[in-house]
Amino acid sequence: MLAAIERIKSYIHRTPVLTCHTLDQIAGAKLFFKCENFQKMGAFKMRGAANAILQLTEGERERGVATHSSGNFAQAMALAAQMLGIPAFIVMPSNSPEVKKAAVRGYGGEIIECEPTLAAREATLQQVVERTGATFIHPFNDDHVIQGQGTAALELLQDVQDLDFIIAPVGGGGLLGGTALAAHHFSPKTKVWGGEPLGANDAWQSKQAGKIIPQTNPQTIADGLRTSLGDKTWPIIRDHVERVVLVEEDEIVASLRLLMERMKIVVEPSGAVALAAVLKEKAALAGKRVGVILSGGNVDLKVLAGLFG
């Protein structure tokens, strides 16, 4: 993973670690916020996208990369490909918000629309790969992507000594899995927890059951965390994440409010889930040094207006 940091460093920002006296007082712990909301294109996904693309051969790169995503990974893949001068083919459901399509196009990505079903998405992706020769890169269930996402936690461990905990949100598990690997290899005494919305609690359920329980019908404002774990992220989370903390929707919104009012930063709802988990588990974390990964900052101001109006 040290190699990944070197590999991607000219394609990403080394994001700052912020602290906030007021939030420390509220949490009763010493918090260190890894601000991936300040990352290029606004989220940690740039790390995994860059790391995966950079491990392709020259010939593979020339034919480009393909993925399916309607969220931050679509933009990350498009931007990373643009920076490397190669094509990016992004399969998106036809009902994706226009603002998200525009963002992908703005980074030079070519959008291929499909019906909003899993079957149509996979069939369309397969067609694109066959037609273009592009390499498919999964948004999270990919070792190089997981490794890239883990560089956020590794930088945090490099910048802050003696963390007792690192808490990251969990959706597909790329960020949380990468975080867990970073701690496991570079700071084994640092415990890693996931923060997950109660309304999309497949990681929590999977930990309880000891096997992947797929997410069905997720209900949460944290739109980055609605996906299920994958077969590459699950074993890492099973083995190296101590626990998954569930948080309610109003707790996510309260954390968003604290981040905006007290730290003066804009974070997307998924990004506020890790802080919500910290506050939920104040008793267990009292007096500890806790790394909190703020995963991204791409939120429509209309959504914020709806929450705080």
Added chain:
Amino acid sequence: MLAAIERIKSYIHRTPVLTCHTLDQIAGAKLFFKCENFQKMGAFKMRGAANAILQLTEGERERGVATHSSGNFAQAMALAAQMLGIPAFIVMPSNSPEVKKAAVRGYGGEIIECEPTLAAREATLQQVVERTGATFIHPFNDDHVIQGQGTAALELLQDVQDLDFIIAPVGGGGLLGGTALAAHHFSPKTKVWGGEPLGANDAWQSKQAGKIIPQTNPQTIADGLRTSLGDKTWPIIRDHVERVVLVEEDEIVASLRLLMERMKIVVEPSGAVALAAVLKEKAALAGKRVGVILSGGNVDLKVLAGLFG
């Protein structure tokens, strides 16, 4: 002013200077944002309050400090006094929002309410000073306060070489005056401009007339910029500020939006005025290195919701 930096450094944050590739592209210039929205209590006012209090004698300090303000300076004075363990008496109009009174009380300030008129404010302040022996410190028309506010620009000049311009918002003129003194003494080739709302354009009018034109009936969302210049801030602005750029309300809101969407930071409307001025004067600033002072981040989320809903 170097002495002021030393004097106040344990009472304030040395705030970061952020850059943003996207905003550079939009502006056509290289922008360096001095983030006083990350300052203690959320605005540059901490600098002036701390610098003024720290120049009192021990005997004066014991009797405390007094000011009149319904905004950030009230909170700054209360917090700086609290950090030094001395009383702060804050005269506030009885119609001040409860949230602002609560903030002052939260920092240990004692609020003395008065009728919302200039005469009542001055009479009440006089009574408080006579009763308590506290030293009156004006929110901006005070040499030590001006010098303290100027430390933000001085830090910026220390951190970023060869700035062609620094742009700061102007209300009473403490921040802009201090900024102009910092550039005048430490980087004379750096030009200083003010940004001012069209609906509260007393500094612009004063520059045109060559004498102080008081603000009457200000109309702007930038609530920190509704005050008139004072007789200590005006001569500095007259002599050392090259020009005042007027911006319209929708330009202030557009800059707020850019700061939130692109830089992922929360800034109060007054703080966005300097960026609005940069964008208004793109042609004149093309290719230049421009310092932009983001003066504070204390904004009610309901206000933001109203703007972006």
